[in-house]
Amino acid sequence: MTAPRTRPAALAGALVLVLVLAGCGLVSSSGTFHDATLPDGARPLDGARITVTSKSFTEGVLLGKITATYLAAAGAEVSDLTGAPGSASSRQAQLNGDADVLWEYTGTGWVNYHNRTETIADPQELWQRVHDIEKSEYDLEWLPPANFNDTYAFGAATPTAERLGVRSLSEVAALPVAERTFCVDDEFFSRSDGFLPMLEKYGIPYNAPNGVPAANVTRMDSGVVYTATAQGAPCNFGMIYTTDGRVKNLNLVVLTDDRKFFLPYSGTAVVRGEIIERYPQLRALLGTISERLTDDLMQELNGRVDIDGEDPADVAYDWLKGEGLVE
Numbered sequence: 001m002t003a004p005r006t007r008p009a010a011l012a013g014a015l016v017l018v019l020v021l022a023g024c025g026l027v028s029s030s031g032t033f034h035d036a037t038l039p040d041g042a043r044p045l046d047g048a049r050i051t052v053t054s055k056s057f058t059e060g061v062l063l064g065k066i067t068a069t070y071l072a073a074a075g076a077e078v079s080d081l082t083g084a085p086g087s088a089s090s091r092q093a094q095l096n097g098d099a100d101v102l103w104e105y106t107g108t109g110w111v112n113y114h115n116r117t118e119t120i121a122d123p124q125e126l127w128q129r130v131h132d133i134e135k136s137e138y139d140l141e142w143l144p145p146a147n148f149n150d151t152y153a154f155g156a157a158t159p160t161a162e163r164l165g166v167r168s169l170s171e172v173a174a175l176p177v178a179e180r181t182f183c184v185d186d187e188f189f190s191r192s193d194g195f196l197p198m199l200e201k202y203g204i205p206y207n208a209p210n211g212v213p214a215a216n217v218t219r220m221d222s223g224v225v226y227t228a229t230a231q232g233a234p235c236n237f238g239m240i241y242t243t244d245g246r247v248k249n250l251n252l253v254v255l256t257d258d259r260k261f262f263l264p265y266s267g268t269a270v271v272r273g274e275i276i277e278r279y280p281q282l283r284a285l286l287g288t289i290s291e292r293l294t295d296d297l298m299q300e301l302n303g304r305v306d307i308d309g310e311d312p313a314d315v316a317y318d319w320l321k322g323e324g325l326v327e
Contacts, residue, residue, distance in 0.1 A: 033065050033080055034317035036073040036326035043075030044281045053090040053099035054082040058305045058312070059150060059243060059298060060090075063103040063267065065316035066289060071101075073326045074285055082312075095138060100275045101286075104142070105150060106130050107265035111193075119193070121260035123149060127268065139273035143283060145266035146290035148243055148298045152188065152262045155240040155252035160232045168256040172237060173202040180204060180212050183235035185222040193263065195239070201261045226250060242295050245303025254295075267293060292323060 050071055054064030064082030072078040081099055084090040091113070093099035106123070109130040110116045120126040123145065131142040154169060164179060166172050172180065188194045195217075196206050205211040218234045229238030230250040240247060242254055269286040276282055301319060304310045320326045 033068045033072065033078075033313045036069055036317065036320065038073050039324060039327050044285070045071060045279060046075035048076040048279050049079075050076045050101060050275065050279070051079040051081055051093075051099045052101045053084055053093050054103060055090050056083050056085045058245075058302050059267075060103060061312045062298075062301050062305065062316055065312045066320060067101055067103070067269065067286070069313075069316050069320055070289060070325060071282075071285065073320075074281075076279075094140065094270065094272060097272065097274075100272050101282075102270050104268050104270045105265040106142075106145060106268060107151065107263040109134060109142070110263065117192075119261070119263055121264070123264040123266045126264050127266055130268075134270070135273070141271045141273055141276045143269045143271065143286055144290065145268045146293040148293050148295045149264050149266050150241055150243040150295075150298065151265040152194075153240055153242045153257060154182070154237045154255045155226075155229055155247060156237050156255060157230050157232045158251050158253055160236050161253040161255075164236065166255065167253065168258045169198075169202055169261075170258050172255065173204045177210065177213065177216070179236055181216045181218075181235040181237065182212065183218045183220060183225045183228045183238040185225060185239065186219055187222075188239050189217075189219055198261050201259055226252070243298035243302060245299055245301075245306045248296070248299040249303050249307050267298075288325065 048071075052064055052068040052071065054060040061083050064080070068078045068080045068082065081090075081093065084093065090099065090102055094102050106126045110120070110126060114130075114133055120129065127142065127145045134140040134142055154172070156164075156166065161167065164175060166175065182195070184195050189196070199206050199212055206217070207214045218228070220228065222239070225238040226240065226244070226246045227250075228235055229240070229252060237255070240252065240254070246252070247254060267290075269290060271282055271286070301315055304315045305312050317326070
């Protein structure tokens with residue numbers, strides 16, 4: 001993803017069938033969601049008409065389905081445009097006024113939409129900066145972020161982490177040179193905010209004496225990185241995304257970025273200003289969702305789609321029902 005960073009086919013009324021390219025395969029997203037009601041029978045959005053869109057990667061679709069299901073349960077007439085292929089179509093639909101609610105990522109807003117290069121390590125500060133720019137320039141309301149951060153990280157197999165006694169990137173940097181072995185994909189290797197500057201940040205520059213020799217770095221497809229990391233060969237440490245379902249499925253240890261190199265990509269519900277003014281109750285409703293979303297939960301939900309092959313609409317409904325948010 002840059003994490004789900006950036007992911008147009010035209011939006012023609014509704015997306016009848018979208019094939020969502022996820023990390024482990026293709027997942028069908030049909031533009032539908034489960035009927036549900038709020039447990040107390042309340043309908044705070046009765047009479048509201050709201051269009052929910054999402055990008056096409058698994059996490060984006062899941063967040064869109066959760067949102068569509070919950071807002072419809074609250075009484076809204078919801079048009080489901082989740083799974084818009086590419087990143088431009090969902091964003092452009094919202095800018096055009098054709099879609100009202102879209103889950104975004106603070107890092108995406110900062111880097112991709114506004115071309116900012118400053119790394120702001122504090123998630124709340126980054127959200128506030130993006131919030132203010134988006135409100136001023138586009139009248140888009142970035143609601144307070146959820147409790148998950150789908151950013152770059154490095155992972156290790158649990159036996160590898162235990163053998164080497166590492167839980168952070170600083171501890172990796174302190175290992176003997178021979179143990180500093182990495183698997184990365186080509187895009188991350190060459191990014192200006194990717195692998196090489198990360199090594200510099202941690203004092204182990206690429207192909208430098210006492211750094212990380214070129215022979216210690218294996219470049220491969222991003223999907224293969226997870227398997228190689230879990231096997232501990234040809235690398236001890238692999239580039240991952242923090243909410244990817246394979247983290248939990250493969251029992252990988254996510255290493256702490258203790259020097260705060262990677263930009264936060266906090267998931268955030270974004271609503272058009274006109275719509276949030278018309279239906280201010282959206283703040284509380286979407287906040288109810290956001291406050292429950294964590295890295296561990298997103299790993300689990302993403303894994304149910306990418307690894308177990310479940311439909312995103314089913315996963316969204318099951319989670320909402322399990323949380324007691326819908327019936």
